[in-house]
Amino acid sequence: MWRGCERPAASDVSDRSDSPLERSAIAMSEEKQSKSGSRLERKLAAGGFAVTAELGPPKSADADLIRNKAALLKDWVDAVNITDNQTAIVRVSSIGTGKLVHDMGLEPIIQVTCRDRNRLAIQADLLGAYLMGIRNVLCLTGDHQVFGNHPTARYVFDLDSVQLIAMVRDMRDRKVFACGDEIRNSKKAGIKEPRLFIGGAANPFGDPFEFRATRLEKKVRAGADFVQTQCIYDMERFDRWMKEVRARGLHRKCAILAGVTPLKSVGMARYMRDQVAGVTVPDCYVQRMAEASDPKAEGIAICVEQIRRLRAIEGVAGVHIMAIEWEEKVPEIVERAGLGTGG
């Protein structure tokens, strides 16, 4: 059974997250091309089918809650997204949570939205995140604040997600800040740039449909190394989108991780179908959930089927399992989807 990557000891919070042994083993081959030292990057570069999950930080200063969720996911996924004030509700910061998770040996992907921070704040936070051992960042637009618990707040949106990706790429590859200055403390000091593996989001189901592949292409050109998609239920539409992605050759420049969310109940299926912008749930799934004697088990079964189908699609480099507040089901999904063998 697949156990995930080797993990460093919890005490290893050195600049790089790999153990010295691992480092020397890959030093000659991949290290040279490695952009970031991220294990997710290494797995994808080696052609492995990546598995990522999502960890929503708590709405209170509760480290145990974070550690419990991380412990559930730790041996089952390559990396875990840490959401950034998800749905515009105040939570423990993605970087703070990411540090805790990283110390447990689970690799975090720090989400950064454009809603709450401008280019100064984001760059400063990414420098700090990098120093704490974080190696992956996911650049997002962010839900509008009207959805959250501070609807009267002022938004930022200094950058959009494409510009954010380009900024992080320029910090890593051109070693400059958004203003063009080199990333060095003084003229005499050396350049010390944060080297992050850069992700973006892709929504194959949002409108206008024909613009969605163009938007992904922009993110790839801006510097996205990987994208995670919005959760997929409508396989037919996803297939069409992937065709367009392959026609543009985007899957060769950027790893596409297909998003899945296990359904918990028929109510959730209907809600996702009717209420969530940019998500479509085909009626066949709603019906299966309605008729199931054990809807939760049916939801997991559907999710496992979906992953198997997604994995067979050319250009899909991994799956992103978003089981929000249902993290304990991730190991079962990973195992039943047979993700232990090929990776």
Added chain:
Amino acid sequence: MIVAEQKPIAEIAGYLDGHKRVLVLGCGTCVTVCLAGGERETAQIASVLRLSGNGREILENTIERQCDAEFFDAVADQAAGCDAILSLACGAGAQMVARVFPEKPVYPALNTKFMGTNDGAGEWSENCLACGDCKLGVFGGICPVTRCSKSLANGPCGGSADGRCEVDPQNIECGWQLIHDRLKALGKLDALSEIAAPRDWSKTHSGGPRRLSREDVAGL
């Protein structure tokens, strides 16, 4: 034009508490057109205030534009005899009243909403945030800074569905769907493949209150 709407009368009355002689001053330009602060609305507010009694004397007048000092001569005498002025102009006009009559308390009767268009009887919408660097030419004549709820520059967020914006699907169109459709109709969709660079927000109010000085028209 500048679009504004009247404040609740209770808020207006609250400001005027304790004042004995008040000039209710309308503005003949934008707020006349959007039916919030022209001659007609000035007369309405003045009569409501008179009816509310309090032994307060209410004077009324409307000048062509409150955002320009040159139009205030017509009300100089009335203003001099009053102990407060209620301005039915936009925020810019009301501030000009305060500048022209530095010794008089000035209160706003309107909430200034936005710079926009009239979209039919009783309908107005916001179209321009005065970003100082107009890019309408690139985006098919539809402003992404204003018409997109997040001022995105590189295309729609994931919340765009059926042409509506996630922020309020009932009432807000997705600006990016509009831009996309219009550029498509114009055969210029290619323009959207370009990555738009981060905006220079220093040209907006982020750079502080803006000023414009033009030597070519100075002294005219």
